[in-house]
Amino acid sequence: MSPRGIKPAPATSAPLEPGALVSAATEPAQSGDPHIESPVAYDGILLASFGGPEGQDDVLPFLRNVTRGRGIPDERLEEVAVHYRHHGGVSPINDQNRELKMALEAELARRGVDLPVFWGNRNWNPYLNDALHEAYAAGCTKLIALATSAYSSYSSCRQYREDFADALEDTGLQGVVQVDKVRQFFDHPGFVTPFIDGLRDDLASLLAADETLALADVEVLFTTHSVPTDDALRSGARDVDYGEGGAYAAQHLAVAEVVAVSALRSLAERDDVVARGLPDRLNSQLVYQSRSGPPTQPWLEPDINDVIEGLPSHGRRAVVVVPIGFVSDHMEVLWDLDNEAKQSAAEAGLAFRRSATPGVHASYVAGLVDLVLERRDGVPVSERPALTQLGPWFDVCRPGCCENVRLGFKPATAGLQP
Ligand SMILES: CC1=C(CCC(=O)O)c2cc3nc(cc4[nH]c(cc5[nH]c(cc1n2)c(C)c5CCC(=O)O)c(CCC(=O)O)c4C)C(CCC(=O)O)=C3C
Numbered sequence: 001m002s003p004r005g006i007k008p009a010p011a012t013s014a015p016l017e018p019g020a021l022v023s024a025a026t027e028p029a030q031s032g033d034p035h036i037e038s039p040v041a042y043d044g045i046l047l048a049s050f051g052g053p054e055g056q057d058d059v060l061p062f063l064r065n066v067t068r069g070r071g072i073p074d075e076r077l078e079e080v081a082v083h084y085r086h087h088g089g090v091s092p093i094n095d096q097n098r099e100l101k102m103a104l105e106a107e108l109a110r111r112g113v114d115l116p117v118f119w120g121n122r123n124w125n126p127y128l129n130d131a132l133h134e135a136y137a138a139g140c141t142k143l144i145a146l147a148t149s150a151y152s153s154y155s156s157c158r159q160y161r162e163d164f165a166d167a168l169e170d171t172g173l174q175g176v177v178q179v180d181k182v183r184q185f186f187d188h189p190g191f192v193t194p195f196i197d198g199l200r201d202d203l204a205s206l207l208a209a210d211e212t213l214a215l216a217d218v219e220v221l222f223t224t225h226s227v228p229t230d231d232a233l234r235s236g237a238r239d240v241d242y243g244e245g246g247a248y249a250a251q252h253l254a255v256a257e258v259v260a261v262s263a264l265r266s267l268a269e270r271d272d273v274v275a276r277g278l279p280d281r282l283n284s285q286l287v288y289q290s291r292s293g294p295p296t297q298p299w300l301e302p303d304i305n306d307v308i309e310g311l312p313s314h315g316r317r318a319v320v321v322v323p324i325g326f327v328s329d330h331m332e333v334l335w336d337l338d339n340e341a342k343q344s345a346a347e348a349g350l351a352f353r354r355s356a357t358p359g360v361h362a363s364y365v366a367g368l369v370d371l372v373l374e375r376r377d378g379v380p381v382s383e384r385p386a387l388t389q390l391g392p393w394f395d396v397c398r399p400g401c402c403e404n405v406r407l408g409f410k411p412a413t414a415g416l417q418p
């Protein structure tokens with residue numbers, strides 16, 4: 001799929017202060033400019049991820065890391081641990097990142113780009129501290145980070161930036177090593193294309209498996225991680241109203257629309273599909289999964305399982321779940337979708353497909369390299385690919401971006417303070 005709609009910034013729905021786009025960037029991440037349009041001599045890539053346990057003995061220490069500072073008792077953590085216990089205490093996420101690192105290295109080599117990749121996690125081995133030590137030992141002091149998280153929210157944006165600042169302090173490398181971060185890439189064609197391909201293939205496969213089924217009988221559920229509504233409202237930039245659910249929801253809704261329209265357009269080229277009747281639009285909606293936190297705390301809704309349960313009363317006979325919030329098949333996908341959502345669909349008598357995540361899809365890997373090079377080379381904003389009106393997102397996070405009021409202010413790299 002070729003990138004459609006490469007268009008000039010600024011985004012209509014994310015107004016900036018007057019003059020904010022006039023870029024005279026000499027100072028990368030400390031600049032007041034949201035986009036850096038002059039080259040920066042990065043000498044390494046920091047692949048930053050969540051991390052996960054790799055055996056039963058790792059599970060509790062890992063969960064204590066994830067929830068540190070929030071005083072959650074071990075017996076409550078054991079409830080969450082069930083998902084990991086069931087899979088031998090092993091999260092698939094680390095192997096997925098090992099594969100991604102190798103795929104990035106291969107793509108960089110193919111393009112003749114001489115940038116080493118250092119991998120570090122927020123919550124498990126290898127930690128961000130390890131990656132920074134490794135980078136510094138290799139002589140690298142200007143790092144551009146790729147976090148395995150595409151959207152704007154505390155968990156998917158700011159928490160990474162805070163943890164970079166923390167790791168720089170821990171390692172004594174503050175002021176020695178610079179850590180910038182590529183823009184949130186929710187609407188980058190490299191990230192979106194695998195979902196379009198996946199939805200197209202899953203719809204075609206549902207039709208092939210049941211000759212009485214039409215596209216009008218199918219509901220497409222675009223799913224992402226629920227977050228506290230407080231966090232969602234503060235996602236993006238302070239002083240910009242992105243509507244209910246903040247930038248987090250707005251970005252997902254915009255991506256869902258692109259994926260639905262593009263998959264349908266691509267199915268319209270297939271005679272076997274057209275013969276079964278082509279609707280003007282797919283039936284689709286955005287749903288949320290994997291909520292945690294106390295029941296009294298509002299999180300984004302509706303929950304995917306509640307929605308699946310109600311689908312038969314709307315005449316649906318099949319469901320395709322498209323995990324647009326996730327970059328790979330980690331535990332949230334394996335447990336909450338391939339296990340729970342699939343079960344909900346079976347109970348509702350619905351045929352079920354779960355679309356692929358980007359993983360190491362060639363377009364995703366190439367897109368991540370493009371994101372690094374657009375910063376290294378200072379590609380003008382008008383030439384950066386973005387499939388929604390919200391992007392291309394900021395290189396330098398705006399003041400207050402994705403802040404967390406419960407945890408309070410913490411220093412962060414790659415953005416403007418506070
Ligand atoms: C938006 C978002 C993403 C998507 C972006 C991205 O992909 O990064 C994500 C990813 C992930 N979340 C993961 C695991 C966990 N997340 C937790 C807790 C939480 N996540 C949240 C949000 C998100 N999380 C939130 C708001 C909380 C509550 C914390 C609070 O109350 O402030 C907890 C604690 C226990 C619990 O609360 O359930 C665990 C164990 C794993 C690893 C999976 C594996 O091992 O394969 C991954 C990739």
Ligand SMILES: [Fe+2]
Pocket residue numbers: 155
């Ligand atoms: Fe999470």
